[in-house]
Amino acid sequence: METLSADDHTAYHVNAKVFNGNMEKHEIKEYYSKWAHQYEKDLAPGRYNGPTMAAETCAHCFNEDYRENVRVLDVAAGTGAVGEQLIKKGFSDIHALDPSEGMLEVAKSKNVYTKFLNEYLTEEKLPVPDGYYNCVTSSGGMGDGHIPCEALYEIIRIVKSGGCVVIVMREEYIYNVPEYKDRLEPLMDQLEAQGKWTRMERRVVPNYAFKKSGLIFVYKVQ
Numbered sequence: 001m002e003t004l005s006a007d008d009h010t011a012y013h014v015n016a017k018v019f020n021g022n023m024e025k026h027e028i029k030e031y032y033s034k035w036a037h038q039y040e041k042d043l044a045p046g047r048y049n050g051p052t053m054a055a056e057t058c059a060h061c062f063n064e065d066y067r068e069n070v071r072v073l074d075v076a077a078g079t080g081a082v083g084e085q086l087i088k089k090g091f092s093d094i095h096a097l098d099p100s101e102g103m104l105e106v107a108k109s110k111n112v113y114t115k116f117l118n119e120y121l122t123e124e125k126l127p128v129p130d131g132y133y134n135c136v137t138s139s140g141g142m143g144d145g146h147i148p149c150e151a152l153y154e155i156i157r158i159v160k161s162g163g164c165v166v167i168v169m170r171e172e173y174i175y176n177v178p179e180y181k182d183r184l185e186p187l188m189d190q191l192e193a194q195g196k197w198t199r200m201e202r203r204v205v206p207n208y209a210f211k212k213s214g215l216i217f218v219y220k221v222q
């Protein structure tokens with residue numbers, strides 16, 4: 001933290017408040033809706049690099065000349081930062097899922113998504129047919145009070161066989177968020193052992209957010 005500027009510190013604390021595990025689900029959603037118009041100033045590229053990392057990783061999964069045929073769901077899409085990066089990589093059929101109306105309002109203004117789902121991703125069934133997406137990605141959607149472990153079942157259900165899942169998150173959350181500690185990766189492994197998906201990549205990356213490292217998971221759904 002000593003290498004962060006004063007502005008970085010302010011943004012860090014605004015962000016930390018919603019990830020500190022002290023908020024109910026509905027409070028988290030309301031917090032984001034109130035934050036929506038300042039969110040991208042606080043989490044600008046440089047301070048938060050998850051959206052670029054997610055889009056670059058999705059791009060590695062699909063050849064450039066095929067990307068416009070790829071139906072992508074951006075889970076926890078927020079204000080649409082991932083969508084903007086995906087468009088730059090040649091994806092064009094991108095759907096956004098997020099429970100916060102305020103965040104989605106900003107995302108809508110960007111004209112990068114072809115569909116919006118104002119929903120939480122949990123273990124509950126989404127209004128999405130089985131195998132509907134070629135790719136599901138999320139950046140910044142994993143954290144205390146955010147996407148629960150059991151949501152992996154639903155992600156796998158809505159991705160086509162051969163499709164790709166790209167999850168980008170803060171590395172430390174896997175060790176210090178009670179929901180994920182000793183649960184998230186064992187569940188990922190268990191789903192692989194059950195033949196539901198195959199791990200293509202698990203990569204620790206520097207400078208994901210606030211100079212902290214990130215973790216990128218890439219899975220191919222079977």
Ligand SMILES: C[S@@+](CC[C@H](N)C(=O)[O-])C[C@H]1O[C@@H](n2cnc3c(N)ncnc32)[C@H](O)[C@@H]1O
Nearest residue numbers: 032076077078081100103120121139140146147
């Ligand atoms: C840190 S923001 C990330 C937004 C965007 N992906 C980005 O990289 O800028 C986290 C987002 O997760 C959403 N969220 C929280 N819980 C969620 C859940 N269970 N399912 C889907 N989205 C959720 C919030 O509404 C918020 O927009």
